[in-house]
Amino acid sequence: MRKNRQRISKKTxxxxxxxxxxxxxxxxKEHKSCDKYIQHGNTNVRQHTTSVACMAVAxxxxxxxxxxxxxxVRGALLHDYFLYDxxxxxxGLHGYTHASIALHNAAEDFxxxxxxxxxxxxxxxxxxxxxxxYREAFIVTLADKICSxxxxxxxxIYNKKVEEILDEHE
Ligand SMILES: [Fe+2]
Ligand SMILES: [Fe+2]
Numbered sequence: 001m002r003k004n005r006q007r008i009s010k011k012t013x014x015x016x017x018x019x020x021x022x023x024x025x026x027x028x029k030e031h032k033s034c035d036k037y038i039q040h041g042n043t044n045v046r047q048h049t050t051s052v053a054c055m056a057v058a059x060x061x062x063x064x065x066x067x068x069x070x071x072x073v074r075g076a077l078l079h080d081y082f083l084y085d086x087x088x089x090x091x092g093l094h095g096y097t098h099a100s101i102a103l104h105n106a107a108e109d110f111x112x113x114x115x116x117x118x119x120x121x122x123x124x125x126x127x128x129x130x131x132x133x134y135r136e137a138f139i140v141t142l143a144d145k146i147c148s149x150x151x152x153x154x155x156x157i158y159n160k161k162v163e164e165i166l167d168e169h170e
Contacts, residue, residue, distance in 0.1 A: 005066035014057040015161045019168060021073035022053060026169035030109045031077065037085050040151035045080050047158045048147060050165055052076045055143035055157060056136075065135065068115055072136040075119025078106040079140060099124045 008017055025031050034045035043051070053076035060067045081102040086094040103120040106112050112120075119140045122132040132138040150157050 004068040004070065006069070007064075007066055008057070008061060008069060014054050014061070015165055017057050017069060018050065018053045018073050018077075019165050021070045022050075022077045023169070025074060025077045025110060026050070026165065028109070031081075032169075033083070034081070037083070038087065039080065040148055041154055041156065043151045043156045043158050046166065047156070047162060048151065049077050049080055050162045051147045051151075051157045051159075052079065052140065052143045054162060054165075055147050056140050059143055060136075060139050063139075067136055067139070068113075068134075071113055071115035071119065071134075072139060074110075074113075075116040075123075075136060076140050076143065078102060078110065078112075078116065079120050079123040079144060081106045081109075081120070095124065095127055099128055 019026065031046060034049065035047070037045045039045045039048035053073045056072050056076045057069065060069070060072060079102060080098065082098040083105055084091060086098065099121055103112075103117055106120055107117070115134045115136050118133045119137040122128065122130060122137045123141050123144050125131050125141050132141060147157050
């Protein structure tokens with residue numbers, strides 16, 4: 001598993017890495033369907049998870065460690081794959097339950113590696129008490145919190161680069 005860890009060539013942008021490793025998920029009708037669910041503010045779940053994937057790649061590269069970038073990107077794209085509108089009142093425990101629901105759905109629709117499963121299942125740490133096992137999961141928890149805070153306060157990282165990735169995979 002750890003043998004898949006590497007560094008990304010300096011010539012590759014974060015945006016290209018996300019489009020490359022996440023291509024099959026970004027092209028799937030299932031991930032596209034996430035655009036009908038609002039995550040925070042005006043940002044939908046497809047935009048949010050793509051932003052988190054870009055942010056996760058950016059943070060990982062800054063650490064100069066080796067990562068399984070495929071698992072990092074794919075886990076980030078599927079970390080909120082819960083497939084419902086969490087603002088509806090009967091989803092009151094969403095904060096605690098959606099990571100497990102997302103993993104269940106992701107495993108049904110995609111081939112999920114153990115690192116990807118850890119990324120999805122643990123992304124709500126420390127709200128969900130079990131900490132990430134892999135460094136890829138830790139990076140995504142961090143990227144998710146940064147992107148979520150920006151979205152809540154009306155300054156989404158849903159920027160031109162994320163828009164370009166989603167346009168390519170329309
Ligand atoms: Fe989440
Ligand atoms: Fe999230």
